[in-house]
Amino acid sequence: MFGIGFWEIVxxxxxxxIFINPKDLPSVFRKIGVLYRQINGLYRDVSKWVNEMETEVKKEYSLKALADPDHSSQSGENNGKKEEVGNNGTDKGET
Structure with a gap:
């Protein structure tokens, strides 16, 4: 998760x-484990929230595109402008 390799752990x-009394090691490791679980849980919660928000935005965008098809062009083919069509089905300006 944090990109820590074997030698870093060693x-x-x-x-x-070296720095902690061997008698206190079990309680220190217990606290480290609790802290790790809390951080991991927060990471999962934030990831889940971001994924839910992304899904919601995609749904809203697709609903907006369905409701207003004139402005749903993502590729910019018409640059957001409607093409005017003449009586015979051709674009105005063409002969």
Whole structure:
């Protein structure tokens, strides 16, 4: 999740053993585990919220496109302008 490799974990473990009393290690690791679970849960919640918002925006955009087909062109073929059509079905200006 954090992109930490094997050697980084080994270095962190050695530093923890050096700086923390071995008697306190179980409680420290327990606290680290709780913190990791909380951060992981927050990450999942934020990811879920972002995905839900993205889905909602896509739905609203598609509903808007269905309701107003003249302005739904994403590629900009008509640049948002209506083409005027003459009586015989050809564009005005053509002969």
């Amino acid at each position: 270095i962190i473990a050695v530093l923890i053993i």
